Amino acid sequence: xxxxxxxxxxxxxxxxxxxxxxxxxxxxxxxxxxxxxxxxxxxxxxxxxxxxxxxxxxxxxxxxxxxxxxxxxxxxxxxxxxxxxxxxxxxxxxxxxxxxxxxxxxxxxxxxxxxxxxxxxxxxxxxxxxxxxxxxxxxxxxxxxxxxxxxxxxxxxxxxxxxxxxxxxxxxxxxxxxxxxxxxxxxxxxxxxxxxxxxxxxxxxxxxxxxxxxxxxxxxxxxxxxxxxxxxxxxxxxxxxxxxxxxxxxxxxxxxxxxxxxxxxxxxxxxxx
Amino acid sequence: xxxxxxxxxxxxxxxxxxxxxxxxxxxxxxxxxxxxxxxxxxxxxxxxxxxxxxxxxxxxxxxxxxxxxxxxxxxxxxxxxxxxxxxxxxxxxxxxxxxxxxxxxxxxxxxxxxxxxxxxxxxxxxxxxxxxxxxxxxxxxxxxxxxxxxxxxxxxxxxxxxxxxxxxxx
Numbered sequence: 001x002x003x004x005x006x007x008x009x010x011x012x013x014x015x016x017x018x019x020x021x022x023x024x025x026x027x028x029x030x031x032x033x034x035x036x037x038x039x040x041x042x043x044x045x046x047x048x049x050x051x052x053x054x055x056x057x058x059x060x061x062x063x064x065x066x067x068x069x070x071x072x073x074x075x076x077x078x079x080x081x082x083x084x085x086x087x088x089x090x091x092x093x094x095x096x097x098x099x100x101x102x103x104x105x106x107x108x109x110x111x112x113x114x115x116x117x118x119x120x121x122x123x124x125x126x127x128x129x130x131x132x133x134x135x136x137x138x139x140x141x142x143x144x145x146x147x148x149x150x151x152x153x154x155x156x157x158x159x160x161x162x163x164x165x166x167x168x169x170x171x172x173x174x175x176x177x178x179x180x181x182x183x184x185x186x187x188x189x190x191x192x193x194x195x196x197x198x199x200x201x202x203x204x205x206x207x208x209x210x211x212x213x214x215x216x217x218x219x220x221x222x223x224x225x226x227x228x229x230x231x232x233x234x235x236x237x238x239x240x241x242x243x244x245x246x247x248x249x250x251x252x253x254x255x256x257x258x259x260x261x262x263x264x265x266x267x268x269x270x271x272x273x
Numbered sequence: 274x275x276x277x278x279x280x281x282x283x284x285x286x287x288x289x290x291x292x293x294x295x296x297x298x299x300x301x302x303x304x305x306x307x308x309x310x311x312x313x314x315x316x317x318x319x320x321x322x323x324x325x326x327x328x329x330x331x332x333x334x335x336x337x338x339x340x341x342x343x344x345x346x347x348x349x350x351x352x353x354x355x356x357x358x359x360x361x362x363x364x365x366x367x368x369x370x371x372x373x374x375x376x377x378x379x380x381x382x383x384x385x386x387x388x389x390x391x392x393x394x395x396x397x398x399x400x401x402x403x404x405x406x407x408x409x410x411x412x413x414x415x416x417x418x419x420x421x422x423x424x425x426x427x428x429x430x431x432x433x434x435x436x437x438x439x440x441x442x443x
Contacts, residue, residue, distance in 0.1 A: 031335070
């Protein structure tokens, strides 16, 4: 009887050791398979909760709906007009690039994806969406919302993709501050003590005058994030202890704590023809 | 049927836990539903099913998140084995037991996971204050979620006519 007990504990220990030491490829394949199996059920639950949230929002804003509708109509007209102008500019830009013999540029098509879940353990700032490798989503593609940059794709299965949010300490983004010509690397800081998602910019030139509220955009350096995406706005600006550089906290423009739909910028074709 | 209910119950706990928003002010703590399911089986079943629940719960948590495969299995198995040792000395049906395990189990799991993640270099930059805040948040959420999960699984078992080890023994 005692021997049987020992065999059980040894067997359990052996299984745990095997799982811990699986090769990376096998463990990633296992995880992807599990995600794909559970994703239809997750999709149903996510869709239900998103509808509940939408209904709550409608009820909360019931009084302001006509105003909102009117504002959205005006915005649509304005955006349509801007789109026509941008299409002309794009054509002109492509023609000039072609004549100057510039390198071809990858065009990115935004693909809308619904948020299925957040990191189950809470150790990472991550979300999972319902579009994966089957629809052309690949690691290192930028992800945005209607408000600004959200993060980047870090892993995909056939039906799902994991997105690391810009507020995660492991996420780094090459940025520039407004039109001041200041470049830097933005890193996630997780959550402030008040639970507000924040990022940080360090080693900035101390001689350049920065102001709270200055917009921060992607610089396009590094190749993952296209140039000109709004990342957030400067909040607190401080001088380093050494007095040689300044640092700033950045409040993300996108509400990364409450995302329902995001857009993955998938690479589709080369634009300079 | 007993095993099937365990698998379905733990999968459901995992999906709901993943979709629930984190408690931002408390180190983005998540309601420990999956851990509650594992602890339920550690309190009410034999050693084999306790181990099965811990393995399945751990694998689900690791598969649905970026934690390396096996880390949560170690944490859940550790806590499940510890609680299982007290199975004959505590009342598995008592509300006090549910609340106490709900407060203590998330602390142990958070500490084990933190040690594994930091030693593996996966979350080296995470400050200890974040871990403390997260642990406290998970414990407070555990106080609420453990009794609910226990009641849900117990009610499902009663509906399906499944008896736990303790009740079957007398």
